[in-house]
Amino acid sequence: MTQLDAVLATAARDFDNSLERLFRLVRIPSISTDPAHAGDCDRTAAAIVADLAALGFKAEARKTKGRPMVVAHYTPRNATAGMPHFLFYGHYDVQPADPLELWQTPPFEPVVKTEKGVARIYGRGTSDDKGQFMTFIEAARAWITATGSLPIKATFLIEGEEESGSPSLVPFLKANRKELSCDAAFVCDTGMWDARTPAITTRLRGLVHEEVTITGPRIDLHSGAYGGPAMNPIRVLSKVIAALHDRNGKVTIPGFYDGVADLPKAVRTQWRSLDFSEAKFLKDVGLGLPAGEKGKSVLEQIWARPTAEVNGIWGGYTGTGTKTVLPSKAHAKFTFRLVGRQDPDKVLKAFQRFVKGLIPKDCKVAFSGRGGGSPATEIPEDNPFIARSARALKDEFRRDAVLMGSGGSIPICRFFKDILGMDSILVGFALADDAIHSPNEKYNVESFRRGIRSWARIMGEFGA
Amino acid sequence: MTQLDAVLATAARDFDNSLERLFRLVRIPSISTDPAHAGDCDRTAAAIVADLAALGFKAEARKTKGRPMVVAHYTPRNATAGMPHFLFYGHYDVQPADPLELWQTPPFEPVVKTEKGVARIYGRGTSDDKGQFMTFIEAARAWITATGSLPIKATFLIEGEEESGSPSLVPFLKANRKELSCDAAFVCDTGMWDARTPAITTRLRGLVHEEVTITGPRIDLHSGAYGGPAMNPIRVLSKVIAALHDRNGKVTIPGFYDGVADLPKAVRTQWRSLDFSEAKFLKDVGLGLPAGEKGKSVLEQIWARPTAEVNGIWGGYTGTGTKTVLPSKAHAKFTFRLVGRQDPDKVLKAFQRFVKGLIPKDCKVAFSGRGGGSPATEIPEDNPFIARSARALKDEFRRDAVLMGSGGSIPICRFFKDILGMDSILVGFALADDAIHSPNEKYNVESFRRGIRSWARIMGEFGA
Numbered sequence: 001m002t003q004l005d006a007v008l009a010t011a012a013r014d015f016d017n018s019l020e021r022l023f024r025l026v027r028i029p030s031i032s033t034d035p036a037h038a039g040d041c042d043r044t045a046a047a048i049v050a051d052l053a054a055l056g057f058k059a060e061a062r063k064t065k066g067r068p069m070v071v072a073h074y075t076p077r078n079a080t081a082g083m084p085h086f087l088f089y090g091h092y093d094v095q096p097a098d099p100l101e102l103w104q105t106p107p108f109e110p111v112v113k114t115e116k117g118v119a120r121i122y123g124r125g126t127s128d129d130k131g132q133f134m135t136f137i138e139a140a141r142a143w144i145t146a147t148g149s150l151p152i153k154a155t156f157l158i159e160g161e162e163e164s165g166s167p168s169l170v171p172f173l174k175a176n177r178k179e180l181s182c183d184a185a186f187v188c189d190t191g192m193w194d195a196r197t198p199a200i201t202t203r204l205r206g207l208v209h210e211e212v213t214i215t216g217p218r219i220d221l222h223s224g225a226y227g228g229p230a231m232n233p234i235r236v237l238s239k240v241i242a243a244l245h246d247r248n249g250k251v252t253i254p255g256f257y258d259g260v261a262d263l264p265k266a267v268r269t270q271w272r273s274l275d276f277s278e279a280k281f282l283k284d285v286g287l288g289l290p291a292g293e294k295g296k297s298v299l300e301q302i303w304a305r306p307t308a309e310v311n312g313i314w315g316g317y318t319g320t321g322t323k324t325v326l327p328s329k330a331h332a333k334f335t336f337r338l339v340g341r342q343d344p345d346k347v348l349k350a351f352q353r354f355v356k357g358l359i360p361k362d363c364k365v366a367f368s369g370r371g372g373g374s375p376a377t378e379i380p381e382d383n384p385f386i387a388r389s390a391r392a393l394k395d396e397f398r399r400d401a402v403l404m405g406s407g408g409s410i411p412i413c414r415f416f417k418d419i420l421g422m423d424s425i426l427v428g429f430a431l432a433d434d435a436i437h438s439p440n441e442k443y444n445v446e447s448f449r450r451g452i453r454s455w456a457r458i459m460g461e462f463g464a
Numbered sequence: 465m466t467q468l469d470a471v472l473a474t475a476a477r478d479f480d481n482s483l484e485r486l487f488r489l490v491r492i493p494s495i496s497t498d499p500a501h502a503g504d505c506d507r508t509a510a511a512i513v514a515d516l517a518a519l520g521f522k523a524e525a526r527k528t529k530g531r532p533m534v535v536a537h538y539t540p541r542n543a544t545a546g547m548p549h550f551l552f553y554g555h556y557d558v559q560p561a562d563p564l565e566l567w568q569t570p571p572f573e574p575v576v577k578t579e580k581g582v583a584r585i586y587g588r589g590t591s592d593d594k595g596q597f598m599t600f601i602e603a604a605r606a607w608i609t610a611t612g613s614l615p616i617k618a619t620f621l622i623e624g625e626e627e628s629g630s631p632s633l634v635p636f637l638k639a640n641r642k643e644l645s646c647d648a649a650f651v652c653d654t655g656m657w658d659a660r661t662p663a664i665t666t667r668l669r670g671l672v673h674e675e676v677t678i679t680g681p682r683i684d685l686h687s688g689a690y691g692g693p694a695m696n697p698i699r700v701l702s703k704v705i706a707a708l709h710d711r712n713g714k715v716t717i718p719g720f721y722d723g724v725a726d727l728p729k730a731v732r733t734q735w736r737s738l739d740f741s742e743a744k745f746l747k748d749v750g751l752g753l754p755a756g757e758k759g760k761s762v763l764e765q766i767w768a769r770p771t772a773e774v775n776g777i778w779g780g781y782t783g784t785g786t787k788t789v790l791p792s793k794a795h796a797k798f799t800f801r802l803v804g805r806q807d808p809d810k811v812l813k814a815f816q817r818f819v820k821g822l823i824p825k826d827c828k829v830a831f832s833g834r835g836g837g838s839p840a841t842e843i844p845e846d847n848p849f850i851a852r853s854a855r856a857l858k859d860e861f862r863r864d865a866v867l868m869g870s871g872g873s874i875p876i877c878r879f880f881k882d883i884l885g886m887d888s889i890l891v892g893f894a895l896a897d898d899a900i901h902s903p904n905e906k907y908n909v910e911s912f913r914r915g916i917r918s919w920a921r922i923m924g925e926f927g928a
C-alpha cells in the first residue's frame with residue numbers, strides 16, 4: 001500500500017466527519033457584504049484557525065481593515081530547502097442569502113438531499129467557497145492523519161472579503177510579500193468541465209473599460225428647427241460602434257490584436273473534442289449565430305479571443321412617447337476583454353485614437369473611464385505545475401483534465417502574479433448547476449469527496 | 465385719397481386704442497393647459513365675441529368639449545357671390561407663465577417698454593398669439609370704421625386650445641365643414657424674416673415617428689461569460705443608425721426620397737440671397753459643419769429637405785461606474801421630417817424594411833411607434849393667394865416678402881387642407897427674439913402696428 005493509498009483510505013473513512021466539519025462552517029452566516037454579519041465572519045475565521053492549528057499548522061486570523069485573513073503555514077517534519085511550497089487560496093465569506101423565500105431549505109442549515117440518484121449538499125457557501133476550500137483542508141488532514149505530515153510545504157490563505165471585492169487583499173499581500181510568496185498558488189474557486197471531467201482553468205481574460213461622451217450641439221435642439229444641418233451625436237456614436245467590428249466579427253481598432261497569439265494546436269484540438277454544443281450554448285440564451293470572429297469556435301471566442309463590447313448606451317429622450325429633440329450628447333460604456341499579452345493601457349489608447357478618428361471636426365469627444373484595467377492571466381498549458389496537477393486529476397477521474405479558459409476575470413490571479421510573483425493553478429470542483437450566488441446553492445457530495453481526493457493526489461504528486 | 469389710404473389713416477389714429485384692446489386681452493390669464501384657468505379662457509372668448517359683434521360680425525363662442533371656439537362671420541353690405549371669402553385663424557389661449565420669478569414685469573400686466581429705441585409690449589401671449597390675431601381684428605375695425613364695411617367676406621376662427629394640442633379643432637372642423645370652408649385660410653401665428661423683412665411661410669415639414677427595439681439574447685448576459693459569441697443588440701442598432709445616412713448626408717433608405725422635388729430655382733435664388741449666415745446659425749448652437757445633404761444650403765436642408773433623426777437611444781447599463789453586462793435589448797426613437805409629397809406611411813414601411821434588412825437572423829426587431837404622422841404642407845410659391853399677399857406685404861414693408869419654410873410642423877394647416885379643402889397662407893409678425901413660451905414674452909409695437917396695416921392691405925388686395 002503506497003502512502004497515497006493510505007491517505008485516500010483515511011479520507012474515505014473520515015468522510016462523514018469531513019461533511020460535518022463543512023456543515024459547521026456553513027451554519028455560520030459569514031456574509032461579508034453585510035456589516036451585521038461581521039461577527040459571523042470573525043467566528044468563521046476563528047473556527048478555521050482552530051481547526052488548522054489542531055492539525056499542526058501555525059495558524060492565525062490576521063487583522064485587516066475589514067474581515068480577518070486566515071493565514072496558516074505547515075512545515076513538514078522532513079522539510080528540505082528544495083521541497084515545493086504552495087499557497088492554497090480560498091474564501092470563507094459568502095453571498096447574502098436573499099431572496100430567502102426561494103430557498104427550499106434554510107440557507108444556513110446545511111442538509112444532504114439525494115435527488116435522481118445524486119447526493120447534494122444544500123446551503124449558502126457550500127459551493128462558493130466553503131465546500132471548495134474545505135477540500136484543501138480535508139486533504140491535508142488525511143495526509144497528516146495517515147502519514148504524520150504533509151508531503152509539501154503549504155501556506156493556506158483563506159480570505160473573508162472575496163464577495164465584497166477583496167478590498168484588503170492587495171494591501172495584505174503587499175505587506176506580507178515574503179511570507180506569502182510560494183512556488184505557485186492553488187486556487188479552489190472554479191469548476192469542473194462536467195460532473196465526470198476535471199478541469200484546470202489556465203486562461204482568464206483581462207478587462208479594461210472606457211466611457212465615451214460625444215457632444216454635438218452645445219444644447220438639446222428642436223429636431224424641426226435644426227434637423228438636417230445640425231449633427232446628431234447619436235449618429236456619431238453609432239458610427240463609432242458600427243465601425244468597431246468588421247463583417248467577420250473582428251475588432252477593427254488598429255493595434256488591438258497586438259499581443260494576441262494563436263491558440264496552440266493541442267489546446268485547440270482538446271477544445272474541439274469537448275462535449276460542447278455551440279448551438280445549445282447559444283440557443284439557451286435565445287441566439288443562433290456565433291457573433292465573434294469567423295473561423296474561431298465559440299469556446300475559443302470566449303476563452304482565447306479579446307472582445308470590444310458596448311455595455312450601455314444612452315442619449316436624447318428615452319421616456320414614453322415621442323419628443324422631437326436633437327440631443328446635445330450621446331454616451332456609451334465600453335469594455336474590452338483582453339487575452340495574451342494585450343496591454344490594457346495600450347488598448348485604451350488605441351480605442352481613444354480610433355474614436356477620435358471618427359468624430360466630425362465640430363463635435364467633441366470625452367473619455368471618462370477611470371483607466372486601470374487588468375491584462376489577461378494565462379498560464380502556458382505546458383507549465384509543469386499544470387501538467388503535474390492534470391496528471392493527478394486524471395488519476396482520480398480517469399479522464400483527461402480539460403485545460404479551460406474563462407471569459408471572465410479572477411483578479412486574485414493577477415495579484416498573486418504581480419505582487420507575489422507566482423502563477424495560479426485554478427482547480428475546482430463546482431458544477432454549472434451549483435447555483436452559486438442564488439437561492440438553493442448546492443455542492444455535490446461527489447464534488448466534495450473527489451475534491452478532497454484530488455488535492456490529496458496533487459499534494460502527493462509534488463511531494464518528495 | 466384711396467379707400468386703403470383712409471383705412472390706414474384710421475388705423476393710425478386708432479392705434480392707441482388698438483393697444484389698449486390688446487392689453488385687455490393679455491390681462492386675462494387664458495392658460496388652456498391649466499383647468500384652473502378654464503374660466504379665464506371662457507372670459508377671453510366672450511370678450512372677443514363682444515368686440516367682433518360690436519363691429520358687425522355675427523359672432524359666437526361655440527361650445528366644444530374643451531374651451532370655446534370663437535367663430536365670427538362678416539358679410540359685406542355689397543357682397544357678391546364671386547367675392548373672395550377668407551378664414552382668419554388665431555388662438556386666444558396662452559402658455560403657462562412659469563417660472564414666474566424670471567419675469568421682469570408681471571406676465572398678465574402688459575406694459576410697453578422702450579429699450580435701445582425699440583418699443584416692446586411685454587406680457588404672456590403678446591406675441592403668441594393675442595397680439596398676432598388682434599392684427600386681424602384691428603385691420604377689420606379700421607376697414608369698417610373708415611369705409612363702413614370689409615372689402616371681402618371674412619370668417620374669424622379663434623380657438624382656445626392651441627397650446628394644448630387643439631384637441632377640439634378636428635371634430636369642430638368636421639362638424640362645421642360647410643360653415644368654415646372658404647377660399648383660403650390666413651393664419652397669423654408665424655414670424656417675419658427679420659424686423660424689416662416680411663415673410664410668408666409656404667413650407668412646413670411633415671413628421672412621422674417610430675420606435676425600434678432590437679433583441680439579441682433573451683436575457684442580459686455576463687459580458688465575460690458570453691462576450692464574443694453572443695451578439696450585442698447595441699451593435700446591431702448602431703449599424704442601423706450608422707447606415708441611415710451616406711457620407712454625403714443623404715438618407716439611404718430605399719424609396720425615402722419618393723415625392724421629394726427639387727427646389728424651384730427662383731426660391732433657391734431668393735433663399736441664397738437672404739441675409740443668413742450659415743456659420744453663425746451653426747456656431748450659435750456649438751457646431752460648424754452643415755450635417756445635411758451636401759450641396760444643399762442650410763436653409764434648404766431645414767426648409768425643403770427631409771430628415772431621418774434619432775431622438776433617443778438606450779440600452780444596457782447606464783448608471784454610474786461599470787457593469788459588465790451584454791444587454792438583451794437596445795432601443796431607439798426615430799423621427800422623420802417630411803417634405804413635398806412624401807407619404808408618412810410609406811416612409812415608415814420603407815424604414816421598417818430597411819431595419820429588418822440589417823438585423824442578424826437570430827436577433828429580433830419590434831416597432832412600437834403608434835403610426836400616424838403627417839405629410840408636409842407646401843403651398844406652391846406661385847399660388848395666387850401667396851403672390852397677392854406678398855405684393856401687399858411689399859407695399860407695406862418696401863421689401864420683398866421672403867417665402868420661407870419652417871422645419872417644424874403646424875398641424876392646423878393639414879386640418880384646413882384635409883377637412884376644409886383650403887390652403888393656408890401663413891403671415892405673421894413675430895420675431896425670433898419674442899421669447900414665446902418663455903418668461904418676458906414680448907411683441908414689438910412695430911410688429912403690432914405694421915401687422916394691422918399689412919392685414920388692412922391684404923384685405924384690400926383681395927377686395928372688390
